[in-house]
Amino acid sequence: MESTITAKPDAFSFGKHLPEEFFQQSPEDLARSLVGAILVKREGERLLAGRIVETEAYLSSQDARQDASSHAFRGKTARNEAMFGESGTLYVYQIYGIHLCANIVTEPQGIGSAVLLRAIEPLVGLEIMSERRGLSVEKSVGKSINLCRGPGKLAQAFGFTLQDNFRSVVEESCYCLPATKPVKIGISARIGITKAADLPLRFFDAESRFVSAHR
DNA sequence: ATTCCGATTGCCT
């Protein structure tokens, strides 16, 4: 008789993942096309997955729109170096000395642009996410809404750390899968910034209740 | 060397 130990193939398998070329788009194109995509993270036997519902584009210093809120605006520094890596590189940084923000680098190497992951609809690994978010089981019941709604929450729930800076989102332990259905995209100004605050570089699933804010 | 301040979150009134 068959052992139940055999792992079943799951719907989130590595193989149909988005290739590195996919991430070479312009930051706003990538930000838009990542909405609806599935982020998958594998930590040994643990599987985390969620549907990206909100992103923001941060432009390179070469862009005529002068995105002063982009960390790359004044060129390469120690902090933002990962932004100048090849497309699909993870750029993780600490904000307010407390939280982390996870970005995916866009465009070819050396350009310096990225897409911030702002909100995700949790699909797999909600228990792990709840633990990491400091939510008791009771508190998290029916409240998956609070797990990944916001860049800091998302990074915490998915277990991103500064160790993940410079890592890739095109590898077996961390990758994206294409959207499984069409998405109605909403666009707005980015949230929480003071410079270049008028640029319409925030993209979100207009029909999702898992976005961090509306407008 | 010193100051300023943020791509946020959660708790308080």
Add this chain to the structure above:
DNA sequence: GGCAATCGGAATG
């Protein structure tokens, strides 16, 4: 809706 937490990168002197 207001505001503290908390720290290092980046700007300023």
